[in-house]
Amino acid sequence: MTKTYAYIRVSSITQSIDRQLDEIERLDLPKKNIFIDKQSGKDFERKSYLKLKSKLKEGDLLIVKSIDRLGRNYEMIIDEWSYITKKIGADIKVLDMPLLDTRIQPENLVGKFISDIVLQVLSFVAENERDNIKQRQAEGIRLAKEKGIHMGRPKLTLPDNFYVIASKFKSKEISSNEALTILGISKSSFYKYLKA
Structure with missing residues (x-):
């Protein structure tokens, strides 16, 4: 007996599956036939997808x-x-793209042929867009750096008395907790700049 399955994926655990799930639930599939991954689509090594497959x-x-x-x-x-x-x-049936349904005219293979062509075009466009996004990001980062805009975490401005307190800590005149309290910085920052 043949079965119908559905696959839902979002790129991270913080993203919502509601939009996809709402449409899939309208198909009245048993819940056990719906597989969900909250993981990047960069490859197919996804737990639920592999189980479905x-x-x-x-x-x-x-x-x-x-x-x-x-x-x-x-x-x-x-x-x-x-x-x-x-x-x-x-x-395979893709809800947003009715031409991507391999069941269309299966007796003469036209459905599979059309699906294969449409899939190749759509996949090319999707991959091309991904490459364009990466290129735009790289250009944006390059331009920001050229303008002197700092990327990433803001740089820590060390207190004026950092070297004096660090010296006292190294010579065991004060404890690390005392040094942190005086300087008002985190333990990780203190040790990072102490090493540097």
């Missing part, structure tokens, strides 16, 4: 809301799609 059998249907929920890497999506549809023999 081990359950897929020939004739089963895998539903995802959008192609980028399956993964982010162009070549990996193509390989995974091919593995599921050709090696396992299961079908």
Whole structure:
């Protein structure tokens, strides 16, 4: 007996799955057939996804809301799609893109052919956009540095009496707790700048 499964993914534990889950729940699938990962889509080494993949059998249907929920890497999506549809023999349906449904006209392979072409185009566009985002980030960082804008954590301004107190601490005139209290800085900062 064939089964229908759904896969939901967000990139981190702080992101919400509500939008995807709402649409999947309208399909009236048993909860045990819905697999959720809160993990990056950079590869397919995701706990729930691997569990889902081990359950897929020939004739089963895998539903995802959008192609980028399956993964982010162009070549990996193509390989995974091919593995599921050709090696396992299961079908895939992408809710946001009706052309990505391998069940369309399965008797003459047109559905699978159309899905494969659309998938390749969409995956290329998604990967290209990811590369563009990385390039824009790198350019933004470069420009900020050229303008003298500090990136990352703000630099700690050491108290004027830091070296005097550090010297007293090194010569064991005061304890580390006393030094921290006098300087008003954290223990990690104190030891970091003490080493430097």
